[in-house]
Amino acid sequence: METNVSEERQLDVEESQALTPPKKGGWITFPFITVSVLAVSLAVSGGLTNIIVYLIKEYNVKSIDSAQIYNIVNGCTSLSPVAGAIISDAYFGSFPVVAFSAVTALLSLILLTLTAALPTLRPSPCPVGSSICETPSAGQLALLYISLGLLAVGTGGTRFNTITMGADQFDKPRDRDIFFNWYFIGLYAGAVLGGTAIVYVQDSVSWALGFGLCAATSAISVIVLLLGVRFYHKPSAQGSPFTDLARVVVASIRKRRIAVPPNNLGYCYGPGEAGKPPSSSSNVPSQSFSFLNCAALISQGDTHPDGSIAKRWRLCTVQQVEDLKALIRISPLWTSGVVVSVLIATQNSLTVLQALTMGRSLGHHFTVPAGSLQVVTLTATAIFLSLLDRLLLPLWHFLTDHIPTPLQRIGVGHVLNAAAMAASALVERRRSAIVHARHAEGQAGWIVPMSALWLMLPLAMTGAAEALHFPGQVALYYQEFPQSLRSMATAMVGLIIAAGFYLSTAVVGLIRRATNWLPDNINTSRLEYAYWSIAVLGMINFGYYLLCANLYKYRRVADMGEPNQR
Template sequence: MEQAKASSEDQSSQLTINEAQASHKQGGWITFPFIAGSVFGLGLAISGAMSNFIVYLIKEYNVKSIDAAQISNIVNGCTSVSPVIGAIIADAYFGCYPVFAFAIVINSVSLVLFTVTAAVPSLRPMPCSLSSDSCKPASAGQLAVLYAAVALLAVGAGGTRFNSATVGANQFDKAQDQEVFFNWFFILLYAASIIGATAIVYIQDRVSWALGFGLSAGIAAIGAVVLFLGSRYYKRPPAQGSPFMGLAQVVVAAARKRHITVVALGTVTFYYGTSSDLVANAKKQVPSESFSFLNRAAVITRGDTTADGSVARPWRLCTVQQVEDLKTVVRILPLWTTSAFISVSIGVQGSLTILQALTVDRSLGRFTVPAGSMLVSSLAAVIVFLALLDRLLLPVWHRLTHHTPTPLQRIGAGHVLNATAMVASALVERKRAAIVRRHGAESQAGWIVPMSVLWLVLPLVLVGFGEALHFPGQVGLYYQEFPQALKSTATGMVALIVALGFYLSTAAIGLVRQATDWLPDNINDSRLENVYWMLAVLGAVNFGYYILCAKLYKYQRAPNNTEDTKN
């Protein structure tokens, strides 16, 4: 019996060792080539398909130029907000890897459908000259197929954009390795976007739309295959539940206990969680006085807890930590709203710049710059300026001032550069419009303005410099300030800003068209200069609002800066 027992224990020990060894083989840098390959392929494919979407609508679907810009902004808004939903679904129900794997397949399917719309003539209206006023619009059926492809692309983006980064970060246990992964993740993503917005867009413009979309579909499929080849190496943490559920419970619990008076809160008992929760949190925390009405959610009343101290009714009782987590989010919301206008101006400028590019001389020697590739200037500027910040500007600043700029300071500098970029766009458009007026009757729709496309690059570069400051600054602020349970959703706040910006930019263009005559269908008859001046003025006002919010904001966690902890 003793020998049998010893033998059983040996076998159990051996199984434990084998499981540990098997677990040890999962994760780490061995997974990087597979995840990086899928991210690069997917970024290249989607950038190649969507960078030229405005031109595709105008040339192949006979959509008016301003309408095409508005449609493009709506599509960009959908593909920006869907990743937030995808991240929540992954966290709450399925885990990141299954959602990422499913979504990368959906992306491939959507790009195949885009290819079909370009390859089958019956799925598009009859070709029409840009200068014609009698173009036949696309039918409901033709638009249904196109928008089905767009909808699938939005679903695919929802499951890949954030979850791909999370899947990669999950493979590493050390924070240093995670930081290195994120650096390479963004480098690969931006590089892929640049290649897609140049090489594939050039093929679409100069060879055929079907070949361009087909290449995107093929590259996306290759990215999916690369991801699946590394499946056995991935760590796959299970779903942990959405942290937003806890925030919603605080709101509901506080509302249900609204009859508890604030004066009585000093004499009541607050709920801090079970004994294990208290050990994890190390100490009890008295609820803060700000937004004190939310403290009601943590007040223990009859029937709220069970005999072992756990919560009996989660939608009526929350921990003090849950209440403080919600307060942190509420405090930061005013700062978050100030960044929404930045995305609005970027969205308007990006779509209108493409329309401007269609009217000017895009030839550089023997090469003709595709209009859809113009936004590459902004992407390249982000990469260059981030490198300069990391290796030159920030180290020099630290040596001169003995402190590193805080997230709020970086965001503020981004606001200034963004408003400056709108001024630059207004001045460039003034030059283009002056040339148009000099040529008088010649300047009809389809006429090429004798002005180099390089004039449009400077404002985009300034926007890129601003993005390199304010978007990373926002991610750093949210990650630093948000509670532990919400760390994984910090980048989601930025995505919501981008999505909101695209939606509002569509509304802004529509409002300008209704209230003024600045944006007719013929760009050469427009007053784009006024639109850019309007964005510059509103950007300056928004910067003033940001300064006020930044002055009033108090860091909940001191930034990595010992000399400047206010703004």
């Protein structure tokens, strides 16, 4: 009898296990997501890093114009992830957006490969420096721009959403932290490989083969991502916090004439708490930007009998109002970060033009591609981040008994960025002096007898600065944003990078119109003046940053474990 009972219990357990769906997520998803990130990062980096050289050599685009196009494309690839994050949060969830974007990136790289493989899709070749070149037709440029636009869309859905998708697979914070570390390792490793190995193939073997390898790698990314689909935990979309912010703006405008009641009465504090102040003062409307407080005032018809909100575009909670205020308070600091990004974007594009005219040979059989020099910044950032984590910050703590605040780290990054621009100006001054000396001696030629390795110093300084101010900004936004908006921390940095590339295009265009410093022939330019100008801009921006930082008050000082220091 006991045997029969135990057998029946075993059968019941087996049946219940069969009926219960297997648990999704966990470490089984880790290899699929990480390999996919590595592959797509390599593909996108290989497709974009050498675009300036591709436009000059294969499409006969003038050098400064190529740099401008490169800045616009990079701005799109930095801005599109913000749109991807909003769409993911509000409508579809992370996985569908990541999968769609990965396929879009593959399609874009296939089109880019076709532009390199089929001569009819490009103008006739033209020697570098020649003044008579066939310009690309409207159709040729249209196909090129479509492929680059699709690549921006593909980047938009994968860069931030893959982080969210990976974090959704883990319940424990420690597991998520480990995933984040490996995510960035995969992202950086792919970018370095794409910016070196793929760019070398493009420059030394074949553009078609180089872009084809990017497309093949992108296909691997899609396949690996889809192989893990049955293991992924896919939470449904929860709605975008941007919608709540928009509601506050609309509601405050609609209720701008309503008188504010005394003693914090008449505000909506949340479900079941309409019209009465909470026991804690933490959610009482603050007096800063008090014109927004009316968005939380309850008027007739705004709530149901149970106290829940009936008209969401006319009534918001006090917390939603305070969330918008937090963004407004931090926006001046955010704008100072945009100027830093302008400096970085300008240096990246102009350095490629300098490298094209300098000696890039290492030994007798290897030439460093001009586009690969940008990897120096990425590598320096990774190295300096490791030094900060393992050496510099612990040493600072030992000497001063506290860790630098995010605002302090950002400030040091500002100064280093301006110093990097000054270093670029000094290197260019030396290169320009050699050019003028050769012309005085009657020597012609496009290539200047000066090693492009000199450009590594300012690029490395920029990388060290990025290791300070970009992570510092993420830490600041994550620390200071309300809980509902913390997912926007990385998106804010993405907006900074995108705005920097767009404004860099405007700054370079302004310099070209106002001066004769940037002609198409870089060897007849006064590029060092342009570098000095943006170095001065960086120092002026640092003064603006100091003003903003001194006026800013940390909202969550307790989270920092130290006094309110700037």
